[in-house]
Amino acid sequence: MKNKTGTLMIQGTSSDAGKSLFVTALCRIFARKGIKTVPFKAWNMSLNSYITKNGKEIGIAQALQARAAFRKASVDMQPILVKAMGDGQTQIIIKGEVDRKINYHKKKNNYLEVYENTIKDSLKRLRKDNELVIIEGAGSPAEINRTSPDFANMFTAEIYNSPVLLISSIEKGGCLASLVGTLKLLSPAHKKLVKGLIINKFRGDYNLLKPAVKFLEDYTKKEVMSILPYLKDLNLPEEDSASLNPNNYEENSKxxxxxxxxxxxxxxxxxxxxxxxxxxxxxxxxxxxxxxxxxxxxxxxxxxxxxxxxxxxxxxxxxxxxxxxxxxxxxxxxxxxxxxxxxxxxxxxxxxxxxxxxxxxxxxxxxxxxxxxxxxxxxxxxxxxxxxxxxxxxxxxxxxxxxxxxxxxxxxxxxxxxxxxxxxxxxxxxxxxxxxxxxxxxxxxxxxxxxxxxxxxxxxxxxxxxxxxxxxxMGAEQKSYNYQKEIENNLDRLADMVEKNIDINKLLKLSRR
Missing domain, CATH: 3.40.50.880 (Class I glutamine amidotransferase (GATase) domain)
Structure with missing residues (x-):
């Protein structure tokens, strides 16, 4: 294996497009192949957090991704966490600790410079100690109110010229238009970083989708690298409240x-x-x-x-x-x-x-x-x-x-x-x-x-x-299932599905350009 540490970034057309779980799957896939892999998310806004072994706070998704890669979660995997408190108030967490010196609303060096240095330092440390860094974006890279700079997405991709895969969920409609629209709104330099497109949560007949895929590739000049099928009953913790739904259940009075x-x-x-x-x-x-x-x-x-x-x-x-x-x-x-x-x-x-x-x-x-x-x-x-x-x-x-x-x-x-x-x-x-x-x-x-x-x-x-x-x-007491074992089973199930539907060797080669 080359000494150079590879980087690959997954960005989405929206929240709940499937970025977090796709990164989770890639972490497990590459880790199973013996590649020292680690997740990274530079900047995140989430109320769903996790505490590392040394008492530092990061997003729950990065803790799951670390587990998928058979690694212990650390603050370098998610160095900046923003927690919304309503009425325009936020709590800023830098490297796992609340930083009260930063005023989120003042677009001055009091936080822009801190963000920039923190992200670069954490990513540099991860690359030094690993063979592959799978980077997750946040929201969409084409949010027009968040371009100066967008720390979560293209700012991070530009640090090491990381190739970007753009993922969109077809489940709720508008998937193809959102892929085209996102690319349209990107600057020429940022659009060049996008090396492929991913369509997520597909349930239908691929033959019916095939003409649209051809149009998408012809129009955007980007390869559709995978059509990921909808994976039923996948039970893994997620950080985005957009994914919050009741559990599957059949009505039964008992x-x-x-x-x-x-x-x-x-x-x-x-x-x-x-x-x-x-x-x-x-x-x-x-x-x-x-x-x-x-x-x-x-x-x-x-x-x-x-x-x-x-x-x-x-x-x-x-x-x-x-x-x-x-x-x-x-x-x-x-x-x-x-x-x-x-x-x-x-x-x-x-x-x-x-x-x-x-x-x-x-x-x-x-x-x-x-x-x-x-x-x-x-x-x-x-x-x-x-x-x-x-x-x-x-x-x-x-x-x-x-x-x-x-x-x-x-x-x-x-x-x-x-x-x-x-x-x-x-x-x-x-x-x-x-x-x-x-x-x-x-x-x-x-x-x-x-x-x-x-x-x-x-x-x-x-x-x-x-x-x-x-x-x-309700009758006889039930024995509990093993929750941690179920998480592991679901991580492997997710990884198996993604590995079956994408060229992993192509991704690895792409990450080392």
Whole structure:
């Protein structure tokens, strides 16, 4: 193999075109061939994030791509992360940490120069230590409001003159026009970097598409390098909320129904991917006021703006419905910001979460939360606290059983009235600790935790769902599937499909030009 490190960039005609999963597939394909491969995304705007082993925050998609390449996720794979907070406010994360010195709205060297240097430094380090870098763009390279420069796309491609493949999803229509239009809007220099086109999520008869493909190639002078078929029931975490849909489900009165409250600034919805894979439950995302009494479990997820989204719950009437469901004995779970909302009061003197400085919570847990300027970001290991309130669930676990997850939160929680914690944190970023996490109400039908990835722990998820199954008299308890094994199976399935439908050797040769 040549010593020169190859680079190949995947850009899309829009969000949800399939960039992230295509990069994921290429990472697995090349890694399986023994090529030291690594993903890279220079700049990203997403509320779905992941914490690396050393406590740094990156986008969830790059963590999955790193896993596909059999690598540990690092901040160099995704050095700039922007988290939208609404009303024009954003949180800027540079190399895994919040940077309050940068003002996103001032187009001055105070952030442009920082962005440029950060991207170049991270990409340089990745190329030094690897044989192939698969680069993912963001959104579209032809967004006319984002050309000075577009750090996420052509700016990054130009650093090492990386060849670009342009991908578009045919699923929702307009695919061919969006490929033509995107190329039309690119500058001649940027258009020259585009070496091929990819049509994604094709379900029809190729013979009917063939004339359009010929026209596309003749008109654009670009090769259509692959028609990727739609891959049914692919269960992998995604970062783009445009891909957020209920799980596949056939109506059956004997199946569980779970509601996830779709908050306006919901974050880390990948927390529920493991629930989507369960065969006997229906997972719905609820954003409008409706009767929640028909559900077996209601989950309030994490959010980038806890106080603002709590205010939304109250004004929409969903807060009242959640309380009504809790009084009826329905299980309520809060994750991260959702956990904070379940408490008595939320206090934000520094305006960390927005303009609301103080707001009453839902009052279902005896906790208060104060928001600080510093963000808590750790991979953690926990043991369940053997509380009496949770006895019918926790009796299934031994005191030695360990669960894993990660924390991403600004608030610190205070326990009131001798409230019992749900977990004991025993390790944070690989350092031994003895800290509290989560809380349970006296009735045992409401609990919360800061742990993202909680449901990915097979034994915990299985015990919780079996508790709900028993309550609904659904018959014999079900054994949990192995979530991590399913992720690996789906990564290989995705890679197999892409490898079958594209000339991998041509891509490798292209990356080394």
């Amino acid at each position: 199946k569980l129904k779970i509601a996830v409250i779709r908050l306006p600034h919901m974050s880390n919805f990948s927390d529920f991917n493991s629930l989507k894979m369960e065969t006997d439950l229906k997972l719905e995302y609820i954003e409008n006021n409706e009767n929640l009494l028909d559900f077996d479990l209601i989950i309030i997820p994490g959010t980038k703006t806890t106080t603002k989204d709590l205010d939304f719950l109250k004004k929409s009437g969903l807060a009242a419905e959640i309380k009504k469901a809790n009084q009826a004995g329905i299980m309520i779970i809060g994750i991260c910001g959702g956990f904070q909302m379940l408490g008595r009061k939320l206090i934000d003197k520094h305006g960390t979460e927005g303009d609301i400085k103080k707001i009453n919570g839902l009052g279902l847990l005896d906790i208060n939360t104060k928001f600080l300027n510093k963000k808590t970001t750790h991979q953690v290991k926990v043991k369940i606290n053997l509380t009496q309130q949770f006895e019918n669930l926790i009796s299934r676990f031994s005191p030695q059983e360990i669960f894993v997850g990660y924390e991403i939160h600004m608030g610190q929680t205070e326990y009131l009235n001798e409230t019992e914690e749900l977990f004991k944190i025993i390790k944070r970023s690989n350092i031994k600790v003895n800290l509290k996490d989560g809380a349970v109400n006296q009735a045992g039908n409401c609990f919360g935790s800061y742990l993202h990835g909680l449901f990915d722990n097979d034994n915990f998820r299985s015990a919780l769902l079996n508790k709900l199954r028993n309550k609904q008299s």
